[in-house]
Amino acid sequence: xRKRIIIQDTHGAMLPDLDWLDLETLAQAELTSEDAAYPxxxxxxxxxxxxxxxxxxxxxxxxxMFDNPLAVKRIHLAFYxxxxxxxxxxxxxxxxxxxxxxxxxxxxxxTFSPPDNIREIEEYEVDxxxxxxxxxxxxxxxxxxxxxxxxxxxRLA
Numbered sequence: 001x002r003k004r005i006i007i008q009d010t011h012g013a014m015l016p017d018l019d020w021l022d023l024e025t026l027a028q029a030e031l032t033s034e035d036a037a038y039p040x041x042x043x044x045x046x047x048x049x050x051x052x053x054x055x056x057x058x059x060x061x062x063x064x065m066f067d068n069p070l071a072v073k074r075i076h077l078a079f080y081x082x083x084x085x086x087x088x089x090x091x092x093x094x095x096x097x098x099x100x101x102x103x104x105x106x107x108x109x110x111t112f113s114p115p116d117n118i119r120e121i122e123e124y125e126v127d128x129x130x131x132x133x134x135x136x137x138x139x140x141x142x143x144x145x146x147x148x149x150x151x152x153x154x155r156l157a
Contacts, residue, residue: 020046020076020155027064032056035148043151051080051152054140060149063135069096070156072128075105077136078153079120081112086141088112088149092124095133102135109142119152 023044031040031054038053040062054060072094079088089109093102110120136154140147 020157021070023064023154023156026068026070027066030061030063030065032060032062038150043154046155051078051150053150054138054148057140057148058145059137059139061135061137062151062154063099063133065099065133066131069130069132070128072126072131072134072156074155074157075122075124075126075134076153076155076157077122077124077151079110079112079150080118080152081150082114082118084141084147085113086111086147087143088120088147089139089142091135091137093135094128094131095135096128096130097132099133102133 024041029040033054033056034040035053035055038050040052042048042050043052052062075092077090077092081088087109089107091107092105094105095102105126106124108122112118112120134156136151138149138151140149
C-alpha cells in the first residue's frame with residue numbers, strides 16, 4: 001500500500017521534503033507589469049513574504065522562460081487578498097517548444113472574502129518532462145477590471 005500524508009492547512013508553509021527549483025537562476029521572467037515594491041523575485045524566493053504585485057489593474061501575465069528545459073513534478077501557487085472581496089481566475093499553462101504552442105495545466109476561479117477567506121494555496125502534481133516556458137495569467141476580478149493582480153508564491157519541483 002502506497003501512502004502519503006495530506007497536509008490540510010498549509011497556512012502558506014512549504015512542504016519540507018521537496019527540492020524546490022531555484023527559479024531566479026534557471027529562468028528569465030516576462031511580465032505585463034510590476035509594482036517596484038513587489039517584484040517577481042519576491043514570489044519566487046522561499047521565505048519572502050511580500051510576493052509579486054502588478055502595477056496596472058486588470059489581467060496580467062507572468063511568463064518564466066527557462067535557460068534549459070526542465071522536468072517539473074510539482075507546482076505550488078499561493079494567492080492572498082486581505083482587503084477586497086473579489087473572484088479571481090488564473091490560467092496556468094506550459095510549453096515544450098519555446099512558446100510556439102502551450103498546453104493548459106489548470107484554469108481555476110477562487111473567491112476572496114476578507115476577513116474570512118484571504119488566501120488560496122494550490123499544489124499540483126504534474127509530469128512535465130521538457131518545460132521551456134511556464135505561464136500564469138491572472139484575472140484579479142472577473143466582474144471588474146480595477147483590481148491589481150498579485151501572486152504570493154510560485155514554486156516548482
